[in-house]
Amino acid sequence: MPRLDRTQDVVQRLRGHWRLSLSEPLWGRSAILAMNRVLDDEAEARLPHRAGWCLGPDSFRQLLESLSESAQIVSLESVLQLHHDQLPRIALTFDGGWRDTLKQVSPALERLALPANVFLPCPVTQRAWSSWHEAIGEALWRDETADHARRLLAEAGLPAPPTVGTHRDERYSQAIRNYIAELDQSQDATALHAVASALDADPAFADEALDAFSIRRLEQGGLFRFGSLIPPHATTQDVSALIQLRESQHQLAVLCRHPLRIATSASAHADEGLARLAASAGIERVLTHRTGWLEPPIDTVLLPRFAITQPVANSPGRLFDWLLGNLPS
Known part of the structure; x- marks a missing residue:
């Protein structure tokens, strides 16, 4: 790592820990974290072309430990409710429907009895989604x-x-x-x-996506909920996108006892057109790529999330700097 990068990393770590000591701003706060994959090899996840969207087993474990010490990891339903808890509420989401949700994410969460939410492009096609x-x-x-x-x-x-x-x-x-x-x-x-x-x-x-049996198994375990992933650039004028989204919702209703009425958007940009598309498919909320904490009243359709990368997950200081640095002024 170049000397400048090392210096910046130390600054981020120290700043993150300093901000964490100011616990009062976290009272009653809630946020949603967005992840894609958790690979079985930390070195593979750390590769430059993957570090922005993959975690490894060590960085995922570090993320869970950091959050468990300073926050409550809760369901999406709980994170959307107003509260006055001293510790913030955090919900975990995974986009794409990758098979490592079963192999890597599930065992780690089951050990700690922590809930998570997975968003699938189309449950029966057995194709994971990536940008x-x-x-x-x-x-x-x-x-x-x-x-x-x-x-x-x-x-x-x-x-x-x-x-x-x-x-x-x-x-x-x-x-x-x-x-x-x-x-x-x-x-x-x-x-x-x-x-x-x-x-x-x-x-x-072909073999990297969750299959129907795995989806049922994870949901029946009680910790995982499943929702739809809206394809990029989908609008209310895109009839095929609406049909695909409704079909995805129907398939989830067949596979799952309690499918989410919440979807995530694969598009980098979210607008009112996306909100109308979701409403047309019977979806109540859409999780976007906009960064930020949830703000009361939490009654808007388009909700922000924090994207978690491998470097952020692997460093408590960077994590807290990322989260607390985006608190509303």
Whole structure:
């Protein structure tokens, strides 16, 4: 780690712990945390192209320990209720429906009897959801999908991705991360979403989603609730998105005893059009990518969340700096 990065990390840790000592601002506060995946290998999760959306077993355990010491981890229903507790209420959410929810997340939460909420794109398709950033980055990283990804990017007229050296190492992972950032700044999102959709259908990713049996098993355990994931750029004018969302709600009602009437949005931007789409599908609340604490009265449709990355989860100081640094002034 460069010296400047080390200095900034120390500052964030100290600032986070200092802010945590000011406990009074947390009275009656509530927040929702957003995560995607928890891998079985910390080093794999720490790779630059994954660190923004994957945790490892150690960082996830550290996150739970940090939160359990300074907050109450509760259900979504509880986090949406006004309260006057000294400790803040925190709800955990996982987007995408990845199979590691069963393999990594569930055992960790069961040991501590902590609840969580999982949002699925479509329960019966057995395809997990990821953003185009994640889908393209992961496909370029894997040896069995890299050629397919390069071909799709070329056919879409997009810039050529970085070439892999003799080994897939941290340097190559950083090159993928830089490439994804360049695409995000310079390319049309429609083409990128099309490439990601084609990659999601690759057989290499077929066994990475929760199946119907696992969904039922997790819900029957009493700690997990399931809701729908609204596809990116869905609007009330998009008839196919509305049909897909209603079908997802119907499938959840078949699979689950108590499906959530809350959905999460895969779009980076949330507006009133998204709220109307959700209402048309019978959804009461939508969790967005807007950062922030829940503010009373909690009666709005579009709700903020805190996205948790691997570096934030792994450091109590960074975590508290991230959470407490966003308290309303």
